[in-house]
Amino acid sequence: MSDPLTIEIISIGDELLTGHIANTNAAWMADQLLQIGLRVNRITTVGDDEKEICEILRQAESRADLIMATGGLGPTHDDVTRTALCEYFTCKLVVNKELLEDIKSFFGRRGIPMARVNTDQARVPATARLLKNDSGTAPGYVFSRKNTTFYFLAGVPHEMRSMMARIVLPELSQKVQTRLIRTRYLCTIGIAESTLYEQIGGIDKVAHEVRVAFLPGFSGVKIRLSAEGENEAETEGRLARAADYLRQNIAPYVYSERDMPLEQALALKLSQQRKTIAVAESCTGGLLAHKFTNIPGSSNFFERGVVTYSNRAKIELLGVPASTIEAYGAVSEQVALAMAEGVRRLAKTDYGLSTTGIAGPDGGSDEKPVGLVYVAWAGEEQVDVNMHRFIGDRHSNKERFAYAALNVLRINIKATGEL
Amino acid sequence: MSDPLTIEIISIGDELLTGHIANTNAAWMADQLLQIGLRVNRITTVGDDEKEICEILRQAESRADLIMATGGLGPTHDDVTRTALCEYFTCKLVVNKELLEDIKSFFGRRGIPMARVNTDQARVPATARLLKNDSGTAPGYVFSRKNTTFYFLAGVPHEMRSMMARIVLPELSQKVQTRLIRTRYLCTIGIAESTLYEQIGGIDKVAHEVRVAFLPGFSGVKIRLSAEGENEAETEGRLARAADYLRQNIAPYVYSERDMPLEQALALKLSQQRKTIAVAESCTGGLLAHKFTNIPGSSNFFERGVVTYSNRAKIELLGVPASTIEAYGAVSEQVALAMAEGVRRLAKTDYGLSTTGIAGPDGGSDEKPVGLVYVAWAGEEQVDVNMHRFIGDRHSNKERFAYAALNVLRINIKATGEL
Incomplete structure (x- = not known):
């Protein structure tokens, strides 16, 4: 195998340096590149500043074979990447007629008027190869110099993603010597x-075969295994052996061996078993329903959700007895159970799932502090x-309340098979 | 005024380079620093690799006065920042007894057993000043060399945030010469x-006073104005003049002049007017309720939500006539209206809000394509x-469906006052 490529991502935008938004573009690109065997070595964020852009390009060019940059290509005055590119690659902005037509037709299709400022977007650095943007007006640019290839893409996430998927990733898969990297996950929850680390006992026993990372998040801790090899069989063999070893002591907590959130694993299970569910939420306020309905095809198993924030709604929509709320309080084991049973009965689903708790910052007491939650599951x-x-x-x-509820569901439907 | 400090954030973690998670820590830190007048110049992400960590520290030290780093301080084998620090600052790891007691007591308070691997976390670089972690086991470290100060904080978001808020930000506010930077927003939706840029006409008329940035997102385009000045009055004056100028031609689209999502502006308005709302969601699947209930105190105005994914649920929970669904289809103006009116009537709230549409990827047709949505509002x-x-x-x-619904609410409750 040849040496791996050195790859850097450069994210351009004042809004990233002021913390107005998180850099989700870099994460998405890195993930996509890894899937074709290209590992990113560094990600750098700089502001909308021509001097800064040129400086980071110089530094990155001295280190990297492949530079993937995003941002600053839009129509407003704070977008300076195009002029920085002209300076860095010593060329001029020229009008591209085909692009101008494309921009006009883009506005035509959406049936909205074209702002004059968009005409300026047809002016492009003369020595760049253009990449078509099918969901926006800013094209992408490609430059090559010595051994380094530079891609510049729009910073608007869905435009960048479309351009990557349609053009850049296929191009890279063909042109560059990609490495064979395979990953596998043990997604856990409830530990x-x-x-988890201690219970596994001796990560070093697999370290010669795979790279192991622990990734904690709201939906639990994911263990990522990655292996490199000469061929598919060897690489997959390494992953399988490592997964077998790790799984031994932590099996009860593993909900998936592919990278997915718990709701997706549950959606697969519910669909397979042709079971339906309805949810009754108090403190999670719609988040639980939102997670289920994020899964394409959720209408096959998700019948309804109710967000019963008020006691009246709990009584009216779920048939929770007023006396139960009075006796134990809305945040109680008894109310959680009555909610799960109520929504299951009314929706006529196989399962009911509920949450009641105190999300804060107000509403807590010594007896029932902020962060307290009851989650209930009802089956037949x-x-x-x-x-x-x-x-x-x-x-x-x-978030944690929602995953606690999903975990109760997991534990109870697991009893009927493997999850 | 003295020269502004050069500030760099260094984010350490393989999970950031593989794209497993987005770098939300850097965004949060940058925002917090800006609020005390410290503008971040660059953000760099490197992997859990001692050599890489030392190299980026060398590069950053040559440029920056202040370096804020996070990540790689945890208890598992893939956390190598501590040993990298020992190499970079030429010192050894030594056991800190006070810290060891703190770690023991941390597990005691939560009532969960302490893993042996946590004992190792009491070993710290000998020349570092320690920062207490009150919500985790990894302390922070501070180093100073010549004119550069280095902070190293845990990568777990809530631990990092707590340490920043309790210790680092107060310390920086005192020690460094912070600049007077003030920002203001014109948050817009529906354009x-x-x-928007063109309708404003001539950003250059305010460019001598403020920096203007356009920040598009699901909840619309936010225009951020930032000004620097000698004193509060001068800085605020600049912002006020610029905002007055920009506002002239875009007022109908502006929902807030503070940085907040639309749901928060609406929550303020509903609370002020003592109005209540209930939502009926089909295609947004709980997201609309989730957005409302993200606002602390939402129980004052948010009475209930129903996620009526099935036609049966629309009929049973909202009283949508089966004949309306049959005649026009579930995704129609008529059903959207019946949903909004139904949820308002049943919840006995001032307003009802509804969504019905096709989120995709499946379920679209030529007549009703993926991306089509009807959003309805019902008042008295x-x-x-x-x-x-x-x-x-x-x-x-x-996301867009939910904001379209919130915008219908905005437009209709705006009629009764200013939003």
């Missing part, structure tokens, strides 16, 4: 990272309810 | 970036319904 003959206490802000509490 | 005496066609994947369609 802390350090305990059984019910199950769990209590958890998390420490976090409203956003992370809602 | 494309290029049209009026109703309103809008149709939109978006181009995107399931995730972005759901």
Whole structure:
């Protein structure tokens, strides 16, 4: 095998340096590149500043074989990447007539008027090869110099993604010597990272075959294994041996061996088993339904959701007895169970799932603090309810509450087969 | 004023280079630093690799006054930042007894057993000043050399944030010469970036006073103005003049002059007016309820949500006539209106809001393509319904559908006052 390519991503945009938005473009590109065996070595973010852009290009060119840059190609005054490119590659902006026609037709198709400022987008660096943008007006540019290839793509995520998928990734797969890298995941939930690590016992036993990373998130800790090899059989063999070893002591926590969130694994399971579900949410406020409905085809198993924020809604929409709420409080094991059973009964689904808790920042007490949640599952003959206490802000509490509910579902439907 | 500090963020972690997660830590830190007048110049991401970490530290040290690094301080084998620091600053790892006690007590408080691997976390670089971690086991480290100060913080977001808020930001506010930077936003919705830009007409008229950036996202285009000045009055004056100028031609699209998502502006408005709302969602699948309930105190105005994915649920939970669904289809103006009116009537709220559409990737037809959505609003005496066609994947369609619904609410409650 030849030496691996050195690859750098350059993200251009003041909004990234001010923290207005997170750099999701770089993450997406890195993931896509890895899937064709190209590992990114460095990601650098600089502002919308011609001098800075030229400087990082100089530094990256001295190190990298492939440079993937995004941002600053739009129509407004703060987009300076095009002029920086003219300086860096010593060329001029020239009008590209075909592009001008494309831009006009783009606005025509959407039936909205074209702003004059978009005409300027047909002016492109003279020595660049253009990449068509089918969902926006800013084309991409490709430059080559000595051993380095430079791609410049729009910063608007869906435009960049489309350009990568249609043109850049196919081009790279053909042109460059990609390495054979395969990854596999053990996605776990319900166990802390350090305990998981210890329970596995001796990562070093597999370190000669694979690279192991622990990736904690709201939906649990994912263990990523990656292996490089001469051929498919060898690479997959390494992954399989490592996964077999790791799985031994942590099997009860593993919900998938592919990289997916828990809701997706559950969606597959529910679809396979032709089971249906309905959810009743208090503290998660729609997030649980949102997670289920993020899965394409969710209408096959997801019948309905209700967000019963008020007690009245819990009584009216779910048939939770007012006396139960009075006796135990809305945040209680009893109400969680009544919600799960109520939504299952009314929706006539196989399963009901519910959450009731205190997401914060207000509403907590000594007895029932912020972060307390009850999650309940109801099936045909059984019910199950769990209590958890998390420490976090409203956003992370809602996420953890939702995954706690999904985990109750997992544990209970696992009993009927493998998840 | 003295020269501004040069500031770099270094994010360490293979999971960032493989694209497994987006770099939200860097965005958060940059935003927090900017709020105390410190503008970040560059963000670099490198892998969990001692050589790479030392190299980027060398490069950054040659340019920067302040280096803020995160990641690789955890308990597992893939966390190598601590040993890289020992090499870079030429020192050894030594056990810190106080820290060891802190780690033991941390596990005690949560009532979960301490993994042995956590003991190792009490070993720290000998020449570092330690920063206490109150929500995890990995402390932060501070080093100083010549004119550069280095902070190293845990990569787990809530641990990093707590450490920044409790220790680092107060320390920086005191020690360094921060600049007076103030920002203001004109948050818009319902107008494309290029049209917005053109409609304003002549950004250059304000460019001598403020920096203007256009930030497009699902919830519309935010215009960010930032100004630097000698004192508060001068800085705020610049922002106010620029905002007054820009506002003239785009006022109908502006929903807030502070940086907030539309749901937050609407939550403020609903709370002020003591109005209540209920939502009925089909294609947004809980996302609309989730957005409302992300706002602390949303129980004051958000009464309930229903996610009526099936036709049966639309009929049972919202009283949508089966004949309407049969005549026009579930994705229609008529059903959207019946949903909004139904949820308002049943929830006894001031307003009802609904979505019905096709999020994709499947389920579209020539007549009703993926991306088509109807959003409806119902008030006491009026109703309103809008149709939109978006181009995107399931995730972005759901987001845009939800904001289209929120925008119908905005337009209709705006009639009764200013939003």
